[in-house]
Amino acid sequence: MNLESLLHDRLAPAFAAVAGHPVDPAVRASPHADFQSGAALGLARELGRPPREIAAEVAAAADLAGIADVAVSGPGFLNLTLTGDLIDAALRAAAADERLGVAPVTAPERIVVDYSGPNVAKEMHVGHLRSTIIGDALARTYEWLGHDVIRVNHLGDWGTPFGMLVEHLVDLGGGSDHSIGDLTAFYQAARVKFDTDDDFRTRARLRVVALQSGDPLSRDLWRELVARSEQYFLDVYARLGVTLGPDDFAGESRYQGDLDAVVAGLTEKGLLTESDGALCAFPAGFTGRDGAPLPLIVRKADGGFGYAATDLAAVRHRVGKLGADRMLYVVGSPQRIHFQMVFAVAREAGWLPDDVIAEHIGFGSILGSDGKMLKSRAGDTIKLAALLDEAVARATAPAVGIGAIKYADLSGDRMGDYVFDWDRMLASTGNTGPYLQYAHARIRSLFAKAGSGPGEVAVTEPAERDLALALLGFEPAVRAAAASAEPHRLAVHLHGLAMAFSAFWERCPVLRAEGSVRASRLGLADLTARTLHTGMFLLGIEAPDQI
Template sequence: MADPLVILTERLAPAFAAVRDAACAEAGTDPATVPAPPTVRRSDRADFQADGALPLAKRLGRNPREVAAEVQEAATAALEGLVAELELAGPGFLNLTLDDGAVADLARRAHADAALDVAPDADAGTVVVDYSAPNVAKEMHVGHLRSTVIGDALVRVLERLGHTVVRENHVGDWGTPFGMLIEHLVDVGEDTAVAELSVGDLNGFYQAARASFDGDDAFKERARRRVVSLQAGDPETLRLWRILVDQSTEYFQTVYDRLGVRLTPDDVVGESAYNDALPAVVADLDAAGILVLDDGAECVFPPGFTNRDGEPQPMIVRKGDGGYGYAATDLATIRQRVDVTGAERILYVVGAPQRDHLEMVFAVARMAGWLPDDVVAEHVPFGNLLGADGKMFKTRAGTSVRLVDLLDEAVDRARDAIAERNPDLVGEEAEAVAAAVGIGAIKYADLSSDRVKDYVLDFDRMLAFEGATGPYLQYAHARIRSIFRRGEVDVGTLTADVDLALGQPQERALALALLGFEGAVRDTARTSQPHRLCGHLFDLAQTFTSFYEACPVLKADDEATRASRLVLCDLTARTLAAGLDLLGIAAPDRM
């Protein structure tokens, strides 16, 4: 563990608890009812500030400065060797300035550790992440970008912290549209259909099927009969359906591989996988006494949910025609994830409009006993991707933009920018860097935005080499690696016993920024908000720039200072690369 914020929080917590416990004992209050977190954060008045005395004093009905003074006294011994100055300030703040030697020791320890001294979570468990979820025989469009890259970043961060992460790509592979899709496959022939789908012409295939369905009554009747055959398990219909699913899955994987996300065909769990479990969902809800027949449909009315008229809102499990609602499948997935997978936390990375539906599903699952209190189910919502006009990002014709077209444009623009900045970069290396920069720019622009908000896709801004962009961070990493090439320095010679000198304020500031990496990673895992890690990496890159401008590295005054600054450079490059990797973004050594 290298993050001073995490260490300070752990060392201050007993002092806050001791003050709380003493006050509660005197007042005859149960300490368990009085939270006492230290609430440590970075500060411009010192290195860190603990604000916890103010809310604790309010809960205890005491003067906050008096409470802070008691915490200060109680914490002194625990902070020895780490904190050089512990000052009481303002209405009850505790300002903490770290000992320079302690900062150097922590930075040296992080540099010596391949994991940058970021240890696995003590309570690491099994987490299911449900994300991406395109529809079979339909093109992946820009709307799939957010779920895919946000989910991938969360998977990487959770795995980095030692959790067992189960990736689930809940693709839409079932339902009435498959009647027309299968009939269109029959009409054009299997070979032609496979050829269209394998090259990614999913939109063309789907639109042709829809045109036949809308304009040909005989085709429409065949499609309806085919749906009945599909649901009845007709072997030939299932074989044709499997062609659609397999070809779509292969195409989706080419997009995932290009995006650089960890999803594989083994992670695909379509809606159809739960078909056999749906009758038991209905039967068990009925046995639990919570299933209600409402206007011919079998529903559950979870408490607290109402429609626009203020009337109780039903969640339809089975429709009046005998077909199952989406909620039935969602309930079956929860049972599977809890009972079979052993999930302790389930993340649903889906758009904000699904909020009400998911909240109802979670509520019904808890009513039925399928989602125990010790299992956390979280909706990880996100906003929309907008064009420059502030409206949904579309083509000029008003249709959804294919995700592969978005990636193509980003890489093309990155290729031009790289050629202008570094004409010596050619061939395969230039192509690899263009792909890394272009796709990295799109992913960073998405992940660096607070996910619950809409954001505008602006190629010029996201591909800029200045500001909070992916290329800026990638360039910062490449710039550091160029220092070692120019100085012909082998990073393997930077041993753990280098004495880190933090005499210059920029050196000390860089060391502190580096040590904040662990906290940013844990914060991202806790909140499911990748923009927190993005923000830390941007701050780190800016802090390095200030350091590099003020502190000569290769031309340092003496060999000891040179070695110390090279260690800081190497640790910065490794931290940037590790952080970008957690976001699913490559860090080229040359740009």
């Protein structure tokens, strides 16, 4: 149940009656009561009356019987204090519902979420962490709310590096698993040869041509590389608890057949200009260093296609074939302008209708303790696998270590940078994954000993009431996270819920209570566990029964 909406709906008619027109009651959580409405303040000038008088009139007119006690406060606020009956009823309704009282959206959208997108033949590294974690949390959240989510893993599986990689594979004698071995070593060996061996470099260039023109051997070896990499990615996703699966891979190679059509389409619309031999689009409103129009390079001077062409083809495909109502690109902030330009060109080309939303979901960097981009001590990029190994080694259990990393990534505003700090993220207290897991596990242990299940909730103690309000704040938190594509809104709420539960735990004995009090507290505990479990599930964080 969404209490804010309920209060909003009850106050709106009263405000409309007093003001003579519709007014947003502006119901918010309040430090002075459960909720407050400050709308009377804004009406004072218009109505030429003191705000407290307006507030009093609204309070008298509003139908809040059985829902909340209302009082005029301060300069003209309405303080709203929920009745015990309403709280009990709302908790019972949530407890009786598998979805905790959160109804699916009434108008489901088809939402394409593009995230993770690692490069074939390279190991995943910390640079892929945030996109993978944030994207997965968003996909899970939208899906749970009832949207039709299509996950897209836009692999870097095409382009000039693959001439080099395939040629290297040929040198090693073909495509058996053993010849590829460690992906990073394989890539680096190819790279070294490419940089130092003229003959190899020439063969690599020819191999690109062969690959792109469909030479069977080249294609087979390329496919082997892709397959190997995909299996490796899936292993990482399994460790991370990320829901990307084998059917979600849709790499750049998939759009190669569409690129000529992209160029043709843009040409037909008169959107392409030749500049220094390259075909460029110049969407309105983008300027570069010298104030000149900023180009989106669709086809390079050498005739090859850049990523802009692929991204445009992907937009076309996602709108035209996948039927997207909304597309989210969970990609780091540095690419913000690129995507804005892609979206702008796609709109001009007619591939992105006005009623389809395309959003770049940017995020900040992960920093080391020195305040710079996170690197290993030697200054290299840190492999994701190594990071996960360390998390597991440092934590009491794999789920705790992995959960700590994921929660640290999701608990702050995604646009900000954050400092990667093992001690802080693994701490059992504070706004951390382990704290949430601990709160959940405590409840599970309670039921392991209780000998009876949850009963009907009837809130009496202040700590129970605080917990109840936190529980009822779950729905608004999930909807807020979804509305702004900001998982931290849910994460912060879950931390507050866990804190409210801890306070309840200290002050309100459960198993030592008797009769209906014991049953009610078990009911509160159970609802808390289920809410934490669901919320953590939406963030992609495991909630073990024991820690």
